Amino acid sequence: MNYWILIQLFFVLVILMIFIYQVFIIMAAIRAKRSSGIPLPSVWKITLVASVLLSLVSIIAIVILR
Amino acid sequence: MDPRLLEQNRIERIHHTPQTSEVVKRLEDSNLIKLLPDEKILSVQRQHWLVIFGRMIFPLFVAVVALIIALILPLDNLYALLPNALYLKTFFTLSVICLLFAVVIYEYLSWYYQFYIVTSRCLMHIHFFRIGGFFFEEVFLDQMMQQEITRRAPNLFFDVLGIYDVYVEFSQLDRPEPFIFKSPSDSQYIEDLVENLTIEEIKKKEAQK
Helix, strand or coil, rough: CHHHHHHHHHHHHHHHHHHHHHHHHHHHHHHHHHHHCCCCCCCHHHHHHHHHHHHHHHHHHHHHHH | CHHHHHHHHHHHHHHHHHHHHHHHHHHHHCCCCCCCCCEEEEECCCECCHHHHHHHHHHHHHHHHCCCCCHCCCCCHHHCCCCCCCHHHHHHHHHHHHHHHHHHHHHHHHHHHHEEEECCCEEEEEEEECCCCCCCEEEEECCCCCCEEEEEECCCCCCCCCCEEEEEEECCCCCCCEEEEECCCHHHHHHHHHHHCCCCHHHHHHCCC
């Protein structure tokens, strides 16, 4: 059972890192939009938000599933 | 009709599509690009769209292979080691999908917010989307003497497809390293444009003498 907690912790950390990376991507995208004035296509906005939500849901799922 | 005028019309038809004009207008309005009164933007180009494909192909391949391995891995062997092998597979799949999304979005945004701009006075490379800050490179054509303008293919695949890098080389004293347009969407147009600007600059200098 201890192994299982370690595995869960490993995956939570991996997806948490991906989540932090995605937050940096969002921040950089907002900065790019402000400085250039060129908006991001809606499809990519949705994809960006969906990917962040997926990471969050994944973290919650890994914590909940036992 | 004058063949040069015909060529100019052809170029304008290609490069002044509504989408490009919109980008030019927005860039002119932004505070970053300060144009002189007699300066105008002649060309704004992103990298060729195949560049994103080239950057994404390796992560996509790795992700697909990882997912296939995870899905076809026999559960019986894992059950002997772990009680929740199905969960393990799910976690792995979720991690790979999340990572893939992040990489694909990063590569797309990196391409989307990167421009090579040629104005009547300078060459610019602007990278708006950067996690570690903003990148802006500018070379004033009237301050430097261009020595050579060449097109080189970055690899064999791009050579076959006609996608080239454009190298603008200057005299060693002015700028030792060349200004590189990396795989612009129309390298031929960039080359012609810089060549024309160089000729104009030489004529101006000769007239001043």
